[in-house]
Amino acid sequence: MGELKLMKGNxxxxxxxxxxxxxxxxxxPITPQSEIMExxxxxxxxxxxxxxxxxxxxxxxxxxxLYGAAGSGKKVMTSSSSPGISLMAEGISYxxxxxxxxxxxxxxxxxxxxxxxxPSQADYWQSTKGGGHGDYRLIVLAPSSVQEMNDFVExxxxxxFKYRNPAMIxxxxxxxxMMEKVVLSDYIPRLxxxxxxxxxxxxITSGRxxxxxxxxxxxxxxxxxxxxxxxxxxxxKYAKMEExxxxxxxxxxxxxxxxxxxFGSSARICQKAVDVARAKGIxxxxxRPITLFPFPKEPIAALAKQVKGMLVVEMNAGQMVxxxxxxxxxxxxxxxxxxxxxxxxxxxxxxEALEQKLIGG
Amino acid sequence: xxxxxxxxPNNLIYKKPKLLTDKTMHYCxxxxxxxxxxxxxxxxxxxxIEDKTIGxxxxxxxxxxxxxxxIDWQEAAHGRAPAVATGIARTNPDKIVFTYQGDGDLAxxxxxxxxxxxxxxxxxxxxxxxxxxxxMTGGQMAPTTLLGQVTSTTPTGRDASLNGYPLKITELIAxxxxxxxxxxxxxxxxxxIRKCRKAISKAFQAALxxxxxxxxxxxSTCNMNWKLDPVEANIWMESNMFxxxxxxxxxxxxxxxxxxxxxxxx
Numbered sequence: 112m113g114e115l116k117l118m119k120g121n122x123x124x125x126x127x128x129x130x131x132x133x134x135x136x137x138x139x140p141i142t143p144q145s146e147i148m149e150x151x152x153x154x155x156x157x158x159x160x161x162x163x164x165x166x167x168x169x170x171x172x173x174x175x176x177l178y179g180a181a182g183s184g185k186k187v188m189t190s191s192s193s194p195g196i197s198l199m200a201e202g203i204s205y206x207x208x209x210x211x212x213x214x215x216x217x218x219x220x221x222x223x224x225x226x227x228x229x230p231s232q233a234d235y236w237q238s239t240k241g242g243g244h245g246d247y248r249l250i251v252l253a254p255s256s257v258q259e260m261n262d263f264v265e266x267x268x269x270x271x272f273k274y275r276n277p278a279m280i281x282x283x284x285x286x287x288x289m290m291e292k293v294v295l296s297d298y299i300p301r302l303x304x305x306x307x308x309x310x311x312x313x314x315i316t317s318g319r320x321x322x323x324x325x326x327x328x329x330x331x332x333x334x335x336x337x338x339x340x341x342x343x344x345x346x347x348k349y350a351k352m353e354e355x356x357x358x359x360x361x362x363x364x365x366x367x368x369x370x371x372x373x374f375g376s377s378a379r380i381c382q383k384a385v386d387v388a389r390a391k392g393i394x395x396x397x398x399r400p401i402t403l404f405p406f407p408k409e410p411i412a413a414l415a416k417q418v419k420g421m422l423v424v425e426m427n428a429g430q431m432v433x434x435x436x437x438x439x440x441x442x443x444x445x446x447x448x449x450x451x452x453x454x455x456x457x458x459x460x461x462x463e464a465l466e467q468k469l470i471g472g
Numbered sequence: 473x474x475x476x477x478x479x480x481p482n483n484l485i486y487k488k489p490k491l492l493t494d495k496t497m498h499y500c501x502x503x504x505x506x507x508x509x510x511x512x513x514x515x516x517x518x519x520x521i522e523d524k525t526i527g528x529x530x531x532x533x534x535x536x537x538x539x540x541x542x543i544d545w546q547e548a549a550h551g552r553a554p555a556v557a558t559g560i561a562r563t564n565p566d567k568i569v570f571t572y573q574g575d576g577d578l579a580x581x582x583x584x585x586x587x588x589x590x591x592x593x594x595x596x597x598x599x600x601x602x603x604x605x606x607x608m609t610g611g612q613m614a615p616t617t618l619l620g621q622v623t624s625t626t627p628t629g630r631d632a633s634l635n636g637y638p639l640k641i642t643e644l645i646a647x648x649x650x651x652x653x654x655x656x657x658x659x660x661x662x663x664x665i666r667k668c669r670k671a672i673s674k675a676f677q678a679a680l681x682x683x684x685x686x687x688x689x690x691x692s693t694c695n696m697n698w699k700l701d702p703v704e705a706n707i708w709m710e711s712n713m714f715x716x717x718x719x720x721x722x723x724x725x726x727x728x729x730x731x732x733x734x735x736x737x738x
Contacts, residue, residue: 135563163562167555168588175552175585179559182546183526187563205549304564316544316560318524318567327538329547 114295120260120286123293124190124216125150127264128162132299134185135163137176139195142228143284144218147190160301170195174202174215181211182328184307184315186268190216192284193234194225196242203277204243207345208330212271214264215249216280218287221453229453230284232375233427238281239404239434246342248349250278250356251403253374257291259401265296270356274348275314281403283426285376285455349405358401359410363389367396369469370414371461372435373424374400377449381424384461395465403431411438420444420469424461427451444469489513491522495539502702504692505534507659508601508668512572513541515673519680525568526560528553532574533607551582554589557596568679570597576606579615579641586645593650593684597675600642600687603694604713611697615639618712623697638716642689646722649733652683654723658691660706664719671721683725691717 118126125147128136138148148166156162167173173189180187191199196217206213217238221231234242238251250270252263260282267278302310308317319325332338360378363385364370373381378399388395398414400407415421420443423432429447436445448464450456491513499505516522522543529537531550538545548556553571561569578586578600589596605623606612612625616638620629630638646654653675657668668690675686691713695705 135559137559165558165562167558168584171552172555172558172585172588175549175555176559176562178548178552179528179546179556179561180563181559182556183560183564183567185563187559201549202552209547316526316546317564318522318526319542319544320523325538325542325544327545327547329538329545331535331547 113297116293116295117290118257118293119146119288119290120257120282121146121218121288122150123257123260123295124264124280125154126295127261128188129154129156129160130296130298131265131268132160132186132301133162133188133268134301135165135180135187136189137165137167137173137180137187138189139167139170139173139191141170141192141195143220143230143287144190144192144216146287147216162301170198171201174199174206177213178202178206178209178211181206181213182209182316184311184317186272186302188214188216190218192218192220193222193231196234196237200243203249204245204247205330206277207243207247207249208245209328210275211277211328212268212275213277214267214271214280215277217282219281219283221451227453228284230376230455231427231453232283232377232425233430234281235403235425235427235430238279239406247345248276248352248404250274250276250352251281252278253281253401253403254286255375255378255399257286257289257293260286261293261296265299274352276348281375283376353405356402357405357407357409359407360399360401361410362397362399364396364398364414366394367414367417368394368419369396369465370418370421371395371397371424371465372400372411372421372431373397374403374431376455377424377426380456380458381461383458384465387458388462388465391462393462393465393470400431406434406438408438411435412440415439415443418443420446422461422465422469423447424456424464425449426455489517491517491542493540493542497540498536499533500696502693502695502705503533504603504659504690505601507665508599508690508692509537509540511659511665511669511672512599514669515676516541516543518673519676521568521676521680524566525570528556528569528571530571530573530577532577534572534574534601535608537572551577551580552585553577554582554585554594554596554598558589558592558594561594561596565595568597568676570599570676570679572599573601574607575600575602575604575614575616579639583641586641587648590645590685590687591648591650595679595682596685597679598685598687599672600689601692602689602717603692604638605694605697607694607697611694615641616717618716640717642687642717642722645687651685651687651723652725653678653686655687655721656689656691656717656719658709658719660693660709689717691719
């Protein structure tokens with residue numbers, strides 16, 4: 112068993128990055144995630160593992176630094192919060208278009224605009240449906256504990272490199288600022304240049320050796336026919352993710368007559384709400400999507416045949432509820448409950464919403 | 473004399489650099505990009521660094537630079553080449569990284585990225601081709617467009633009260649302690665081409681010696697969008713661009729010594 116610690120979610124992201132053999136972090140300060148870069152700067156991983164940490168002049172610059180480093184086969188990441196992710200949208204689209212693996216952490220805060228620094232889940236659409244221009248998808252992981260903040264850093268990198276696609280950890284100020292016990296991962300050494308060459312030598316820009324033709328990292332293809340083929344290839348990749356990479360958790364669903372669907376910090380609250388409701392005799396279960404893209408459509412469709420109704424609880428005005436409705440079909444009611452503006456709902460509110468919206472209290 | 477005798481290695485006085493590909497260039501006749509590409513290919517070949525050099529191409533006319541010089545390339549988003557180069561250079565300190573950017577890319581949309589990359593003293597080379605106009609999109613005003621210069625978005629000439637002033641970004645760059653070598657060149661005559669080649673070579677040597685950012689501006693023409701023939705464009709450049717953007721070294725190691733930026737005292 113690894114090292115057991117009591118740590119903040121944001122600090123754990125930094126620690127996990129160092130331990131998983133990350134080659135570089137490029138970021139810009141923004142609340143509520145500044146502890147990620149602060150922790151890295153305090154840890155000075157360049158002395159320990161050789162990991163580069165750089166405070167960029169903006170989120171725009173940091174995401175394009177990611178593009179450059181990722182294009183040379185390095186394992187690199189950035190982090191930000193909602194307004195900063197909007198600034199990165201350009202770069203994220205280019206990363207997806209050039210098929211570059213990297214990890215982006217979004218510790219969400221409320222919007223739109225400068226909004227609030229309090230936690231929110233209002234970037235669900237931005238993360239899962241685009242955010243930047245063009246038809247692309249990110250692999251989106253939604254941790255609901257500090258432990259998962261640790262675990263999803265390496266998982267995110269693994270998936271990103273497997274599909275040559277950017278991956279995102281979509282979390283929020285609750286998990287980022289929360290302290291919990293966590294079992295830290297063991298150290299994985301950074302890949303040596305020769306190992307990077309062996310693994311990714313077919314596409315990275317590491318300098319053209321005599322034996323090979325030049326490599327070009329680009330998202331540009333002016334020939335529409337060829338660009339359509341690129342787009343089709345991307346879509347096939349995303350379809351493969353939907354087939355193979357869906358992660359979710361079912362809690363007390365075996366005998367459930369009602370189902371709550373929630374992700375991230377909302378799912379933590381709903382787990383308590385399930386206990387409260389069950390104490391009142393309501394047979395309710397919780398389905399927690401862990402990958403928001405690819406979305407767990409099939410388990411939701413299966414549960415739609417079992418339960419009388421679903422309540423989607425999210426800290427936004429109702430975004431994931433649309434995906435749950437699509438997956439569940441029209442045979443049962445799928446309702447939404449949420450709080451806005453950085454307000455975190457209480458388990459009691461969720462049970463009340465369940466009773467009013469589904470059971471007919 | 474037989475043809476075979478004439479075309480013999482002994483008589484060879486000039487050849488195309490090996491790193492320049494045979495792909496037909498898309499540049500307009502009279503454009504300076506082709507010459508700058510050739511110089512880059514020559515310098516990289518001379519220094520023997522093609523196996524560790526990575527170029528960053530811009531958005532603009534030179535977007536397809538990667539089709540012409542046979543090295544590894546990354547194509548950056550508009551203006552972001554210095555950030556892309558930073559990402560590569562920081563995680564691959566043994567590689568030589570250069571950006572190739574136009575005036576719209578470097579001095580307008582990418583102002584923040586170039587200023588901060590140079591201010592951090594990223595160990596990269598910047599090739600900045602300034603022709604005072606947006607070429608690829610069809611001749612709109614650039615940040616470096618001269619006062620009075622007619623473009624498709626300044627149809628009566630650039631007016632300072634409406635459009636602001638032409639930006640001498642290279643002069644700003646030269647003030648930054650992160651830059652080791654800042655120079656302004658041109659490629660409109662054989663003599664200028666030779667000088668420019670020396671400057672590019674010196675810039676790459678600075679990167680090899682890890683001296684920080686080396687910055688080479690090449691004042692160039694866009695006869696197509698200036699609506700002049702190539703010869704007239706060279707004359708227009710000499711009489712209008714050179715007085716405002718005078719060729720020559722702006723900084724060669726000595727000025728703005730980083731040592732003069734002392735840290736806080738207790």
